[in-house]
Amino acid sequence: MRAALLIVLGLAIGIIGTVFTMRALNERNPLPQAVMVTMGFHRHQLSQAVKGQHCDAAANLGQLQHLQMTASDIPAAFPDAPQPFQDLAGHLRTALQTAALSAPADCPSLIAALKPVDQVCKECHQQYR
Ligand code: HEC
Numbered sequence: 206m207r208a209a210l211l212i213v214l215g216l217a218i219g220i221i222g223t224v225f226t227m228r229a230l231n232e233r234n235p236l237p238q239a240v241m242v243t244m245g246f247h248r249h250q251l252s253q254a255v256k257g258q259h260c261d262a263a264a265n266l267g268q269l270q271h272l273q274m275t276a277s278d279i280p281a282a283f284p285d286a287p288q289p290f291q292d293l294a295g296h297l298r299t300a301l302q303t304a305a306l307s308a309p310a311d312c313p314s315l316i317a318a319l320k321p322v323d324q325v326c327k328e329c330h331q332q333y334r
Contacts, residue, residue: 240282247271255312262310269305276301293329300325
């Protein structure tokens with residue numbers, strides 16, 4: 206009777222231990238996703254501007270600069286990523302810099318400025334997401 210109880214107790218402790226270990230393994234670093242969600246947010250703001258045909262020069266520039274700043278966190282957020290990934294992150298920063306420097310003042314120029322940016326987002330997502 207006592208042996209059976211000990212076996213049950215041992216099994217219970219084992220199961221609880223496994224659950225805790227699995228949980229710890231699932232708890233991953235939230236920063237990479239946070240950086241991407243933030244870039245997604247600013248990209249979405251620009252889409253909304255185009256959709257509403259309300260492409261204000263200052264607002265466009267603000268969103269592009271936010272994207273640029275957030276993109277500069279990619280290397281720190283993905284420190285273990287391979288070199289081709291880091292190269293794509295560099296391409297994104299260049300594309301965003303060009304877009305911000307072009308200072309799009311209306312919707313057609315904003316759409317044109319975002320095209321090369323979206324291309325890099327897509328290229329990296331196809332390979333690494
Ligand atoms: C250098 C590679 C790279 C580039 C460039 C890149 N991404 Fe990502 N993105 C990723 C990876 C990797 C993930 C998956 C991250 C994760 O789940 O931890 C991701 C995920 C995302 C997600 C989903 C986040 C979530 O889980 O809800 C969004 C939104 C996103 N990226 C937006 C963008 C936008 C917008 C751009 C361009 C302005 C961009 N990304 C450019 C690598 C990249």
